[in-house]
């Protein structure tokens with residue numbers, strides 16, 4: 001669209017019903033603040049200029065609301081005097097003269113660019129005010145869209161509505177698009193003559209009509225314009241977000257056996273033909289390539305898993321875990337800030353942290369990289385095609401060369417050259433018949449105790 005556009009985002013609310021020490025727009029959905037979701041939607045609409053109206057936690061909200069590709073100016077609303085008043089806080093920005101002004105709320109985080117685009121098309125066709133409405137069987141609390149002879153005549157707030165008007169199910173999402181050339185003069189005509197004594201943005205409908213302007217409503221899916229006032233609604237939005245993103249991934253070629261048990265982050269990437277088993281959690285920053293299998297009960301965060309690799313069940317990949325193609329990290333293994341080479345195997349009960357494991361190397365069960373000395377972290381370097389015997393402790397900093405062997409149960413404190421065998425354990429002693437002697441002594445003791453009773 002070659003029309004210029006300013007987005008005004010209202011995020012000054014007090015969030016009273018969230019009962020929280022921070023503004024509700026800072027509460028995360030899929031691991032990132034609600035306000036960041038809204039700004040991403042604004043950016044994806046192609047809007048380049050935005051005015052973010054902030055109040056509580058202004059600095060934190062402004063920071064969370066910054067988004068690439070959009071020049072965001074923050075304006076402070078010091079008193080909560082209503083949505084109409086809040087939009088006018090951005091008067092200087094609006095007065096610069098845009099073709100379109102869109103208004104959206106910081107607590108409506110699932111909105112998609114298509115709804116804004118539909119509203120802006122109506123402006124381009126000559127409307128002065130476009131309201132984004134939705135149909136719901138639970139309209140309580142929302143403003144109702146009142147229609148006469150097929151035209152939107154007013155939005156009535158719940159508390160100002162008659163019983164008859166309250167029966168209307170077509171509701172106001174709060175999102176709106178306004179003719180940018182008329183916006184300031186329309187907004188300045190809003191008064192606070194209503195049940196709440198607030199300046200209602202919704203009055204624009206009647207104001208524009210009184211001036212002979214054209215007002216229309218467009219419909220959006222209910223799930224896209226759901227708002228958040230309390231923690232129960234926050235959990236509901238999270239659920240909606242998860243469902244939407246899982247669906248997108250499945251449609252793009254990812255298999256999920258029980259999608260409702262897989263939890264994604266806002267930035268989770270999963271390639272085609274990956275298989276995600278039930279009960280897997282993705283924290284932020286995870287990139288999974290195609291053909292990967294993530295077995296059940298695995299938790300991944302800040303990790304990359306290259307094509308054909310296998311993870312879990314019960315694996316934990318922490319930030320900096322980088323699994324090369326066809327590698328394996330199996331049950332009860334934790335990998336942090338470590339590269340696992342192509343085809344390498346870390347299969348059982350192991351901790352690999354601050355390390356690099358070469359291709360085709362096998363890490364035996366129970367291996368631990370002792371990376372922390374209580375003060376600093378140190379690196380462990382393991383070459384290619386090496387073999388680390390079970391229950392070994394590799395005390396960093398230390399390196400194990402290509403093709404080297406570490407005997408089971410070793411505590412390795414010195415570097416092991418390529419192709420060497422390292423044994424770092426007590427030599428085994430065998431005492432013939434000794435077990436029998438011990439057993440007989442124990443049995444005699446037991447018999448003596450019984451006789452004494």
Ligand code: UD1
Pocket residue numbers: 010011012013014053077079080081082083084085086105106107141142143144155157171172173174199200201202227
């Ligand atoms: C508003 C709409 C209602 C709509 C509903 C959708 C009005 C008068 N009513 O009601 O028709 O159905 O949203 O959720 O617009 N805000 C400010 N400053 C203020 C007041 C509000 O920044 O002075 C912000 C809030 O932080 C919030 C948004 O504006 O993000 C909406 O305000 P809220 O008080 O929640 O409006 P509702 O009563 O829900």
Ligand code: CA
Pocket residue numbers: 227229
């Ligand atoms: Ca609200």
